[in-house]
Amino acid sequence: MTSRFDVTGHGVVVTGGASGLGLAYGEVLAAHGARVTLIDVDEAGLSREAARLEGEGLDVRGAIADVTDHAALDSAVDEAAAIYGRLDVAFANAGIDSGAGFVAGWAGSERPRVEEGAIERYTDERWNRVIDVNLNGIFATARAAARHMRPRGYGRIVVTTSLAATKVEPVIGSAYMASKAGARHLVRCLALELAAEGITANAIAPGFFVTNIGGGHAHDPELQAMVAKDVPMHRVGRPDDVKALALFLAAPASEYVTGQEIVIDGGWGLGIAD
Template sequence: MQLDLTGRRALVTGGGSGIGRAIARALGVCGADVAVHYANSRDGAEEVSKEIAADGRRSIALQADLTVSTEASSLVTSAAEVLGGLDVLVNNAGHLVGRSPIEDMSDEHWAKVMDLNVTSAFVTTRAAIPHLRHSPAGRVVMMSSLAAENGGGNGSAAYSASKAAVIGLTRGLAKELAPDGVTVNAVAPGFIGQTAFHDTFTAPEARPGILAGVPLGREGTPDDVAGVVAFLASSLSSYVTGHVVDINGGSQFR
């Protein structure tokens, strides 16, 4: 039994940096052809795409604003044309945007967070479904968060709500697409270091307290998440759908 993605064609959104970049690279290492989407991280997306191509896989970096449904549709079409179809969609794109208490939160902030984390996954998946139905092993992997389960840190209620919505979307899609043999699962990372996300939104002095609540005693890495995503994209997970995999070092037990 081996995790082999040879011949699989994958699209990873938000693949130019952090967790998304690690996912794109892991899928390529496992044998997949990968389209790497980016919004702003062009250099990172092109770099990882070149790394994947250097291993003999097909790869391309593609830009799109996934809060715009027409751009999401064009992204999926372009990825499928370059790769010759689509078997795996990883909806990694998303953002906290900023911390704000609900009492002070503007309508614009709420809408932006929802668009970046939920609407982007909805419109991209909707565009990908016809391609995934033609795949012998269609896979969708969503990106939720530990924040969906515990409410997140101060000022991140909108982000937490959006990531909880991703879980609901995951389970609804899993039921809809099961008759076509397409599985839909989500991962929910906890404190993953080595990312711009925590460099921006988590103060250095807060890190020791966070780590004190992690039974494994360390920060997670983007590769920790990428390995689980690769499993969910593979034939080894063919009887797993509608599931959320927590990747948090055991944080939920404290």
């Protein structure tokens, strides 16, 4: 069974890899022998984390690129594939959160409070930026990866969606929820198109995880305690919680799984969203 989880020498790219879930993906793959390129716009964070992992003896490098700049993203993916001589795994993870949507509320609220005129004040710039990063960026990452995977007849594309793709939360930005729901369906489209080529496409859908998205509000201990009260396991998720699932979806062991969105949440556990 161990060989089914062997990713030694695999070429891997991770967008949004300088922190949070993306960094966790990169860490676990590199720890199991993969060669990993972390792609991010955060130059300082990228340099710091890549140097830390290299110092631990792992094969990790950083590449600066914005997923909304598709030419730059293509170059970063192409360069990684050229260095490794292969591209086996692509984590399309980069994402942003524009803040609350058309209504206001938080965990523990009995009823969301509607903000009068909220949709009228929701600007094109705010909407388009989130869609461009969270949905168009996933498309561009998958496209860049497929160009290298298809000729080899092997590949794993793993997309970070969100529990917000299925469960509407008033405090989560409306554009964020729409983009993650779109990404969920995009994964299914990718799976249908690429399955015959030996390429799988799946999604990891985190619930409330402590990351830097949305300005890092999830690091607030009071907020974590409030959220924990509403979930059965009374805990919030941490990036390390996704590592085993990320390794499975990136490894040969997952060859029979494609087109799935797997929900992983610190409070609700693991499940497949139909």
